Amino acid sequence: MVQKLDYLKESASQTAGPYVHIGLAPGDAGFDIYRAELGRDITGPNAKGTRITVTGMVTDGTGAPVKDVLIEVWQANSEGIYPGTGEVEDGFRGWGRVTPDFETGVFTFETVKPGPVAAHSGAIAAPHLNLWLVSRGVNVGLNTRMYFGDEVDANAADPVLNMVEQAHRRTTLIASADGTTYRFDIRLQGDGETVFFDV
Amino acid sequence: MNPQELYQRDREWHPPAYAKGYKTSVGRSPRYALLSLEGSDSELTGPTFDHNDIDPIDHDLIRNYAKSGDPIGERIIVHGRVLDENGRAVPHTLVEIWQANAGGRYRHKKDTYLAPIDPNFGGCGRTLTNENGYYVFRTVKPGAYPWRNWVNNWRPAHIHVSVFGTAFAQRLITQMYFEGDPLIAKCPIVNTIPDQRAIDQLVAALDLNATIPLDSIAYKFDIVLRGRRSTFFENRPEGN
Numbered sequence: 001m002v003q004k005l006d007y008l009k010e011s012a013s014q015t016a017g018p019y020v021h022i023g024l025a026p027g028d029a030g031f032d033i034y035r036a037e038l039g040r041d042i043t044g045p046n047a048k049g050t051r052i053t054v055t056g057m058v059t060d061g062t063g064a065p066v067k068d069v070l071i072e073v074w075q076a077n078s079e080g081i082y083p084g085t086g087e088v089e090d091g092f093r094g095w096g097r098v099t100p101d102f103e104t105g106v107f108t109f110e111t112v113k114p115g116p117v118a119a120h121s122g123a124i125a126a127p128h129l130n131l132w133l134v135s136r137g138v139n140v141g142l143n144t145r146m147y148f149g150d151e152v153d154a155n156a157a158d159p160v161l162n163m164v165e166q167a168h169r170r171t172t173l174i175a176s177a178d179g180t181t182y183r184f185d186i187r188l189q190g191d192g193e194t195v196f197f198d199v
Numbered sequence: 200m201n202p203q204e205l206y207q208r209d210r211e212w213h214p215p216a217y218a219k220g221y222k223t224s225v226g227r228s229p230r231y232a233l234l235s236l237e238g239s240d241s242e243l244t245g246p247t248f249d250h251n252d253i254d255p256i257d258h259d260l261i262r263n264y265a266k267s268g269d270p271i272g273e274r275i276i277v278h279g280r281v282l283d284e285n286g287r288a289v290p291h292t293l294v295e296i297w298q299a300n301a302g303g304r305y306r307h308k309k310d311t312y313l314a315p316i317d318p319n320f321g322g323c324g325r326t327l328t329n330e331n332g333y334y335v336f337r338t339v340k341p342g343a344y345p346w347r348n349w350v351n352n353w354r355p356a357h358i359h360v361s362v363f364g365t366a367f368a369q370r371l372i373t374q375m376y377f378e379g380d381p382l383i384a385k386c387p388i389v390n391t392i393p394d395q396r397a398i399d400q401l402v403a404a405l406d407l408n409a410t411i412p413l414d415s416i417a418y419k420f421d422i423v424l425r426g427r428r429s430t431f432f433e434n435r436p437e438g439n
Contacts, residue, residue, distance in 0.1 A: 007206075008284045008423045008433035012397040013213050014374040015221075015388060016359065019307045023297025023323045023359055030308035033264055033321045035254055056275045061226040068309075074245065080245040085202075095246035102309070120237040130241050132370055137223030139313075139391050141370060145241070160236060169231075188227050198208065198233035199244040199368040 013141065016134035016171050018068045021099065025070065028099050042073055042111040045092025049078020049112040052183045053147070058133065061189030065105025065191040069135040071098040073111070080115030080127075115149065119159045126154035126161070128173075133186065143197045146184045160197075171196055202243040203220030203427040205368055206284055214391035221387045222348050242368040248293040248327060257325045260338035271317055272301025273340030277375070277407055278419040280332040281362055284426030288332025293327040294422070295361040296336060303344030303354075312344055327374055337415065340377070355382035355389065364424040364425075375420045376402045 021028035027037055058066040073096045076082045083094045100107035100184075119125035129146040147155050154172060155161055164170045172194045175184035186194045256263050261270060277296075281289040299322065302314035302394065309381045320339065322340035328334045340354050357374045363381045364370070377385050383389055383402065392398050400423070409417035 006286065007426065008282060008286055009212060009397065009400065010209065010284060010425050011371060011373050011423045012392045013396075014391075015357075016311060016361075016372045017225075019297065019305045019374075020359070020402075022305060022307055022321075023295050023325075023361060026321070026323055027308060029306060031264075031306055031321060033323060034257060034325075037323075040246070045339060061228075063385070070371070074241070076240075081279070082240050084244050084247060085240055091225060093246055094323070118240050120239045125239065125241065132367065134372055135227065137221070137227035139208075139216055139221070139224055139228075141216060141372060143242075143368070147295055150215050163236070164234060167280065169229070170322055174298075177406075184408070185416065189230055193231055197227050198235045199238065 001168070002172055008030075013139060015136060015139055016141075018136040020070050025097055031085060039072070039095060039097030040167065042075070042096035042109070044089065044093060044162045046089040047077060047092050047112045048089060049115070050180060051110065052113050053108060053110050054129070054175065054184055055106060055108040055181065056175075056184040056186065057100065057107070058072055058188065063190065066098070066135055066188065066199070067100055067102050067105045069100060071079065071107065072132040073098060073109070074130040074132070075111065075128075076114040078112050078115050078118045080117045081116070116154060123159045124157070125153050126158040131186075142188075143172055143199045144186065144194055145197070147174045148182060150179060151175050164195055202236040202240070202366065203242065203430055205366060205425045205427055208425060212394055212397050214393070215402075218360060218391035221391050224391070238368065242349040243366045245363060245365055245367040245369065248363070249291070249293075250327065253325050253327065258336050260324045260336060262319065265319045270300065270320035270339050273341050274337070276335060276337055276415050277358065277403065277420055278333070278406075278409055278417065279403075279420040279422065281328050281334065281364075281424065282332060283364070283424050287426075288328070289341055289364055289424060290328055290330045292328050292332075292365070293325065293363045294328060294334045295359050296338075296339065297322070297323040299344055299357045299407055301339050301342050303342030313409060314342065314344065315319045331398055334359040343382055350355075352381050353385070355386050360420075360422060362414045362422055363425060369424045371422070371424060373401060373422070377418060378405045395402065405408040
């Protein structure tokens with residue numbers, strides 16, 4: 001026998017279920033309860049940088065839209081600073097919640113384009129949004145990233161994109177740009193399955 | 200300086216993405232392996248919340264949607280601590296819950312179960328842990344309800360719980376079950392978890408010491424988030 005390691009175990013994840021909106025976005029469930037719902041505004045009013053719109057769809061292995069998904073976004077500001085690591089604009093939270101339209105499955109949100117941020121081991125990461133997806137049928141929340149299609153050089157040097165062994169799968173992490181609107185679809189399974197991370 | 204890294208998430212302890220007994224997971228589970236990343240600011244930082252974001256009544260589900268009186272059901276206190284794997288309290292972190300009413304019906308436009316909506320029950324609450332990582336909610340005990348998986352599946356009474364911690368990579372959603380519920384062992388969603396000890400950790404204990412006599416019964420539910428590594432010695436950067 002040896003001494004006991006006194007670590008606790010992380011609580012096991014369970015699916016957020018189909019009614020995740022009740023807890024995290026009650027307006028989407030169809031009722032109004034809080035003074036203000038959290039995550040409805042990623043940037044606040046004072047954020048500098050380029051205002052952008054991101055739109056897309058999450059699809060399952062059959063290609064059908066996942067209409068009950070909830071996505072959380074975590075990002076740096078336009079100067080590449082995450083709240084808590086340096087000074088950011090007053091009211092800039094860098095975090096938000098996104099839900100698609102229940103009928104179409106299309107989600108849309110507005111934010112500012114983040115700047116490049118520090119990667120692991122001192123390298124520079126291309127601008128990206130960190131995304132966390134939960135829904136019915138998803139047992140542990142899925143982490144992925146959205147990079148920007150108009151950052152060709154920065155993306156080519158990004159250490160995380162370059163870690164994806166099959167180069168063609170890197171495109172699953174890069175949104176296509178049309179001016180300041182970006183299209184980003186997420187495929188949970190099947191052809192073009194999005195790269196998800198164990199972070 | 201980068202924030203401290205987290206302990207590796209034990210993927211054998213969590214449910215797998217693909218769990219055939221829980222049918223919806225079949226088409227919604229990635230087939231390729233997750234790509235493992237070392238932590239950077241993108242994962243090791245996260246949003247923070249304070250008392251300007253929420254109201255004191257938000258953690259009282261008996262009152263936070265009451266229109267004409269109290270909701271129907273068994274009055275309960277749910278309390279506990281948010282800890283990390285090092286056993287340290289996680290202070291000032293946001294805890295959000297949601298649940299069905301006492302009849303097993305959710306206040307959601309997509310829920311069509313025949314049990315009635317309770318006009319005085321919204322079914323959600325939120326609070327911040329205090330400086331010792333402690334939180335408390337007051338609510339009514341949710342009812343069991345049927346769901347389509349096999350034709351005859353019933354969810355055990357449960358409360359959904361969402362917790363933040365201090366890093367985006369600590370983000371966790373789970374469910375709290377109630378001691379003694381015979382439906383726990385029969386639930387395909389519970390049984391996505393491979394290790395019985397991990398299931399037991401999600402079952403809140405009846406806590407008579409925390410009851411309010413002649414008023415509310417209590418359950419204790421501690422939540423554990425991933426721990427941060429101590430950096431007594433710096434990692435040697437790769438390639439040097």
